[in-house]
Amino acid sequence: MYDINESLSEESFESNQCDISNVTPDLLKDFLSANSGGQRVAELPMIELALNGSEESSEGNDTAEQFCATENQNPQTRQEDLLRELLEPVLRRLDNGYIGNKQNPGSSELSLLAEHPDAHVRIRVAQMGYLATADLTRLAGDQNENVRRAVAGNHNTLPADLTRLAGDQNVDVLRAVARNRNTLPADLSRLVKGKNVDVLHRVAENPNTLPADLTRLAWKSEAWVRWTVAGNPNTLPADLSRLADDEDVEVRCAVGRNRNTLPADLSRLADDEEVRVVREVAWNSNTSPAELTRLATDPDAYVRMGVASNSNTLPADLIRLAGDRDFEVSFRAKQILRIAPPIRIRFVR
Secondary structure (H helix, E strand, O other): OOOHHHHOOHHHHHHOOOOOOOOOHHHHHHHHHHOOOOOOOOOOOHHHHHHHOOOOHHHHHHHHHHHHOOOOOOHHHHHHHHHHHHHHHHHHHHHOOOOOOOOOOOOHHHHHHOOOOOHHHHHHHHOOOOOOHHHHHHHOOOOOHHHHHHHHOOOOOOHHHHHHHOOOOOHHHHHHHHHOOOOOHHHHHHHHOOOOHHHHHHHHHOOOOOHHHHHHHOOOOOHHHHHHHHHOOOOOHHHHHHHOOOOOHHHHHHHHHOOOOOHHHHHHHOOOOOHHHHHHHHHOOOOOHHHHHHHOOOOOHHHHHHHHHOOOOOHHHHHHHHOOOOHHHHHHHHHHHOOOOOOOOOOOO
């Protein structure tokens, strides 16, 4: 009678003569369960997926053969490594959508894998966009911080679970919570009180962040936090007015791009020494027609292109731009005036 314990014993590993020719999934599950420290390996479908999967069966056997041929490895760790190698086909099936997908989001196999003892599997499961919210809730309390970070970054995670994760001690988890569009404004307000710059940056870019919290972040000494505040659609015009005088050019560019920026502040930015800032002003729909008239003669072609594309540009300025020396500016102005010739595409055989 075939004895799997004898074939996969430490002695056979040491001699590199372990026999897997008669190993079946059931035998391997029983063996791994008996040697896994009480973990629920036998209840999981990973062995069938690794050895019997239509796409992965040969790879699973090749993996086992490679294990038997491994040399200079500690025999005490080989059983754990065998389990890890057999999981690789399962992880690939997760990535390729064979387990849990848009057509089968509540897969029982996926729920079982969410309880898997290997953290690498739970991380992959927590990252899946079609994982059931009940499984995400359970994984939100996982001991592994990388699993919790994956849950915090999942767009299906419930706001209540994100509230719990907003009190996490791990910075990476907090960063993912701050970036998630399901995070409640109250939880983002909690994160604003922290000191980690990367977390504050993610809070500043979240469209759920309250204007009052953005005001607080607009005073931060880190330029990239102020830059993100300047680009947030919830930032108040008063804060944008102050940021329009910021010493950092990227911050001023973001103010010039923001649709909440007042025309008076855009007029000030139109005189900025950095042409990148002036370009943003020319494209902003809040820029006044008078300011656009002045920018229509700007030496920078991209500024004039912005004027030609702006809905506030006066017809007289468009007519003048239709004769611009730059072909693209001229063509764009003619398009707006609807006098541009139609574009004809000639197919050459």
